[in-house]
Amino acid sequence: MSSAKDYVLATFDESMKAKKAFLESSLEPLLKACELIATRVKAGGKLMICGNGGSAADAQHMAAEMIGRMLIERNPLPAMSLTTDTSNITAVANDYSFEQIFEKQVQGLGRSGDALLCISTSGNSKNVLRAAEAARQKGIAVVSLTGGTGGKLKEISDINLNVALGKNSSRIQETHIFIVHSLVDVMDRYYFHEK
Numbered sequence: 001m002s003s004a005k006d007y008v009l010a011t012f013d014e015s016m017k018a019k020k021a022f023l024e025s026s027l028e029p030l031l032k033a034c035e036l037i038a039t040r041v042k043a044g045g046k047l048m049i050c051g052n053g054g055s056a057a058d059a060q061h062m063a064a065e066m067i068g069r070m071l072i073e074r075n076p077l078p079a080m081s082l083t084t085d086t087s088n089i090t091a092v093a094n095d096y097s098f099e100q101i102f103e104k105q106v107q108g109l110g111r112s113g114d115a116l117l118c119i120s121t122s123g124n125s126k127n128v129l130r131a132a133e134a135a136r137q138k139g140i141a142v143v144s145l146t147g148g149t150g151g152k153l154k155e156i157s158d159i160n161l162n163v164a165l166g167k168n169s170s171r172i173q174e175t176h177i178f179i180v181h182s183l184v185d186v187m188d189r190y191y192f193h194e195k
Contacts, residue, residue: 014167018172019175021163021164021165022165029161031186033161034186034190036143037115040115040141041077042191046078046079047066047116048106048135049082049083050081050105050127051083051125052127054169055120055121058176058177059081059119060081063081066078066187069188071185072188072193074188075192075194085105088104098127100127101127106134107134111138112140113140114140116131117145118131118144118153119145121146121169122146122148123149123162128153132153141158142158143158143160143161145162145179146160146161146172147163147175148162149162163175163176
């Protein structure tokens with residue numbers, strides 16, 4: 001067994017390789033995702049974001065940076081995480097199913113012209129897939145962050161940003177947070193910054 005130091009160095013190397021491979025394969029889709037979300041927001045739409053576990057934390061993180069700010073000042077941008085309303089989530093999970101916790105929110109809160117960012121390291125989270133399907137039925141653009149093969153979510157997204165080289169959820173999520181930061185930062189600087 002390797003030492004703790006060797007292990008940390010190896011995981012750091014994995015993380016850097018996953019990010020590098022993502023950028024080499026997906027820089028253009030990343031920029032298109034930025035443009036899509038910014039265009040929807042500029043036209044009066046909002047961004048809804050969903051995911052489970054660490055991906056739920058990323059959803060909240062991104063919504064907070066859009067409502068507040070990331071690196072530069074600009075007006076708040078309409079974004080909401082579908083992972084934060086515990087009364088809503090527990091009521092839907094109890095009365096219907098956990099698979100519907102995001103779907104019901106998209107059905108109730110989403111409007112044609114909005115965008116939905118779906119985050120799932122496997123691309124197969126049932127509740128995230130159902131949210132994406134509900135969004136598509138309402139004319140809501142779907143951008144997804146996935147890992148590995150991209151799963152079923154890749155197939156039903158308008159734009160999929162996939163971390164193919166991620167060997168586990170941790171490495172995939174480390175690239176997902178880079179993507180989240182890039183989306184907000186690029187939107188701030190090139191779409192919403194008041195010069």
